[in-house]
Amino acid sequence: MATKASRSSARLMISPAVILLLGWMLVPLCMTVYFSFLYYNLLQPGTTSFAGWDNYYWFITDPSFTDAIKNTLFLVAGVLFITTIGGLGAALLLDKPMFGQGLIRIMVIAPFFVMPTVSALVWKNMFMNPVNGIFGQIVTGFGFPPIDFFGQYPLASITFIVSWMWLPFATLILLTALQSLDQDQLEAAEMDGASWLNRFWYIMLPHLARAITVVILIQTIFLLSVFAEILVTTNGGPGTATTNLTYLIYVSSLLQFDVGMGSAGGVIAIILANIVAIFLMRMIGKNLDA
Amino acid sequence: MARSISKKSKIINTLVAGFIGFLMFFPILWIVVLSFKTEENAIRAPLEILFSSGWTMESFQTVQARSDYLKHFSNSVIISLGSTALALIVAVPAAWSMAFVPSRHTKNVLMWMLSTKMLPPVGVLVPIYLLFRDFDLLDTRFGLTIVLMLINLPIIIWMLYTYFKEIPGEILEAARMDGASLREEIIYVLTPMAIPGIASTVLLNIILAWNEAFWTINLTAAKAAPLTAFITSYSSPEGLFYAKLSAASIMAIAPILIMGWFSQKQLVRGLTFGAVK
């Protein structure tokens, strides 16, 4: 298909994108790495000096770092658990014949399109507020004491909210994958005497394995960067109870203006994300060959 | 299945799925309800809210009267449309060349572009913030538009690439045999066939840009803040605010909910990077 003429024009057409993305990646990345080795605080200009590995050391040994890692793990694992299992269930349900499937699908998908700041605020205030929120009102109506979700279980509350937002994503992906399953295979299994559970375990699940993996990998990459929901609900608190790694770096960089420390944290976050990304890229690469 | 599905099981499925759907959708439904209430009514018990309190437009009016609400709304519009438009200008030629004149590097370039999307934004927060400060881009719509363009560029290129690849190469060859120059080939044959794919990509990216809540919050203050950042002002309000928050929220998310309705397939295509078909 390609002839000499098209090849040179092709290279020309792809260069703006490549240059822009290259610049976008390299320039800030190099700067982050560079800053991470400096003592550099915006509030104390003129005292910038080389710090070696100090920033990394102090960042990692700070107790808030351990908290942040624990919280990040809890948040990511929690959301993954809820959305994968919930998404699987929802996908299996939506795959069945029913009336008004289009409408029901839209209702299930809608949360993903709500901006994170709105989601978080609505849940925190209209639902989880122990006095004025729906949950509290219903429970009080039955004579039980209301639960102060954000007061007592802030991280779990945020995890719940983020799960609500991402459940549609998992559902959509898994539903798409489910619908690509050959009906003939299932019918053959049925004729072979397999119960629904057998069919699910031996045929559907292996087919979905790939999609589930993709859902987990992609969600992990985005969940590591949860930020807005924490900002509008708890600001990372109480203490560091809801601070994840992203929020910790944000605090360091833009609240404490410690550029050096924030950059060191940033490098750590990048390395973590890269580990997940490598697995994801392998899966994508396999598909691109197909 | 060849057997007819009993109406009864269809009804059961509808009820169960409908219930789940209702639960998922309920928060959105609820804030629609609350947005039509007065602040005093908005904090009453749910059944009372539904059945024994009046409906009013006053919350919408209050929110709109805040002159900054419209400004933030227009900021969202400008940066969503602007970043998508800018990205298209760069992405269409790039996707074209990768889809129709692939080289042995094409796959690697594509994967590298996708990998830039996996960079956690917090990792470059510091340098971007400082660069923006030094170039007077902080709290400007222009600066924000550029950033949003860059972070969504990989997805746009990827989606356009997949749509272009679906255009049978033979049709473009036929155009060439019919005497069309490269320009004519693109204008008369490629673009009309690619328009649905381009439209889908545009739709998804407007949604992603509208909802972006990291850079839009950290790089803006009063002037250029879009709705994502503006809503954060309700996180520590004074006095009663449920109805106003609801009204503001509804106005902020309504356009995207509607667009999202049309974008389900695009969502799968764009955000799984082809790893799921």
Add this chain to the structure above:
Amino acid sequence: MGRIQLKDVQKTFGNVEVIPPLNLEIEDGEFVVFVGPSGCGKSTLLRLIAGLEDTTSGNIEIDDIDATDLPPAKRSLAMVFQSYALYPHMSVRKNIAFPMKMAKIDLETQNTKVEAAAKSLNLTDYLDRKPGQLSGGQRQRVAIGRAIVREPAAFLFDEPLSNLDAALRVGMRLEIMDLHKKLETTMIYVTHDQVEAMTMADKIVVLQDGRIEQVGSPLELYHTPKNKFVAGFIGSPKMNLIEGIEAKKLNASTIGIRPEHIKMSKTEGLWKGTVGVAEHLGSDTFIHIHNTGLLEMMTVRISGDVQVKHGEAIYLTPEKNKIHCFDAVGDRIL
């Protein structure tokens, strides 16, 4: 008009030489068929002529002008693709008119020509439909119409009938041959179906691994195949190729005899065998004979009304002057 010459044309993809240096002359007005097994390079050759691929070396001349570096648009050729490659967003009318639009011909002439082409291809009722609303055969005709209005020096067909069902294929074959008679323009036709090749061509080019095995008229190839490959490729069912003692008797490595040149008898003959599967076509029957000691399975054609039983012993005698002899390399011994 329509004379095409390929001089030492060679094509390499990466490290693989798909077409070694090849020479071919196509006269004006000829119906030439490129035929060969999958991967023999026939489509590649067509695309080189079309200009959709660049030659690695060698020259292509169209009407004595060196077209090697000319883009497809400037070669005055028209191509009909296997998948028809119609523009899905344009009506049939616009599809057919497209080449004229690219040539900047005025609208009135465009319309006249579109109507004329549509009339000759029975498409007049479909002019305002989109390709998606047409059947396979109709789409094929639109593709042909689009090629005709270009008034090219030569038509290029890339397996145009492969996507049609059997009955349609036969009909379209005749229509294309009619077209050729009417327009008298050179046509280069690629197919893997040797029946199409035999019935349609003035000249057949048999290709294998990018090499021309033989060029000649259909009957030439049938009666005097230059080598074993052509002998086995042309003619259906395949020629029986026999090695061993029988071949040595005639001073050859391999001898070949076509199914219709073997006489069958239940009582006497040169070779003996047992009847295997019989394919009854009605007018003819092809029986497969086993246990001859010469060939795993020999195919023989007999008249449709003769009865044979499975497992029956049978005698075969080849017609002496219809035996083809091939040497150790596979070339024909004259």
